[in-house]
Amino acid sequence: MSNKELIELLKSCSPNIIYVVNGQNRIIKLHTPLKLKVVVDIGSYRKDQIVFCTELKITKSGRIVFYIDGKNYHTYYFDILTK
Template sequence: MTKKDLADLLKYSSPREIYVITHYNVLKRIFCPFQVQVLQKIGELNTGQIVFVDEVKATLELKTVYIIKNQAYYYYHFDIIV
């Protein structure tokens, strides 16, 4: 995927919200900042710590990245607290 393709795709998304499916199969829109729990120690964050996601971004490979305290982390290091 080129940068132009990514830009075209991202013009329909917002870095301030994310859609999730709950345990009850309900689609829910969550606005930033939202809380997540750290699954494993990464960077300055410790396992079990609750932190706020300030923005949601995407890489060129379309992997979701959370911006937390001005640092980028892949989404799979966290559980969203709904």
């Protein structure tokens, strides 16, 4: 993704809001901090541990990452807990 494309993408993104599809197939808007469940051991986190994402970021390739305790993690290591 070029810098120009990344700039355009960032214009429509928020570091504090994410839209997800819940178990009832409805789109819901979530605000940070997000409650997450770790699905595989990653870094100092262990499977089934609960952590909180304080900010959402975007990589240069346009993928969302979770900012947790000062580090960025790809979303596929976590499940978002909506309740």
